[in-house]
Amino acid sequence: MADDRSKDSATTPEWSGPMDGDLASIAFLARSLGDENRLRILLCLGEEKKAVGSIVQELNLSQPLVSHHLKELKRSLLVKIERSGPFVYYQLADPSILGIMGALHLLARELLTRRTSF
Amino acid sequence: MADDRSKDSATTPEWSGPMDGDLASIAFLARSLGDENRLRILLCLGEEKKAVGSIVQELNLSQPLVSHHLKELKRSLLVKIERSGPFVYYQLADPSILGIMGALHLLARELLTRRTSF
DNA sequence: CTATTATATCAACCATCATTTATATGTAAA
């Protein structure tokens, strides 16, 4: 049982291909979604670009904290940046982000209700 | 600027409702998906229940590590457990988990290709 | 009972991360 890499394509259910370094990207994205304040920021961004100050005021978080999380969201490419004067506007990089959050929300509800009803 | 909780329903894009403690559940789920080894375990589980030893051998990970991650996946309700003799079989709690992983994979590919092509 | 197999837990170490406070950078106006 030295090493065996010959059973990849047997149990690939939804995607096709190697999935080598892709799992790292998926994990990286998921970790970026794994913070409540970042989720609030993404949800607050919605579909309109907003400046940092607006997010700070809207979510009632400290400005360095919002800035830090925005930096993290930028690192994971989940938001796009646009400067205009002294303002920096952040925007969702892709609308599917909200869809994924919705799917996670649905899954969480499902798992929790399944848990309490059994 | 003491406190203001009067602008909730203005910018809810995809779901409806309070989203109060739901974001915590979403973040919890996302954090559980935010580890490459756990993703490999979920992907390895696929749709058939497998014992711990099978996962250990299939992914070439140490048994305590797999057991620890399975415990974490159980804590987030992403897997179901079924004992049979000395074996403990783990199974995906919901098939939509693979769909969410696929969506994250698609988003990652999209964001990365968008990044390198601009 | 002992022995063996399957799985879980414990302890320790190291890394990552979220948060706060303070400070720095940058931009625009007077």
Next chain:
DNA sequence: TTTACATATAAATGATGGTTGATATAATAG
């Protein structure tokens, strides 16, 4: 230039989390 505002960064701290190695529990066979 100074002043004011918007945002970013630094340093420090506390908490959480992944990994390894050793050990413990559980079930079964002999």
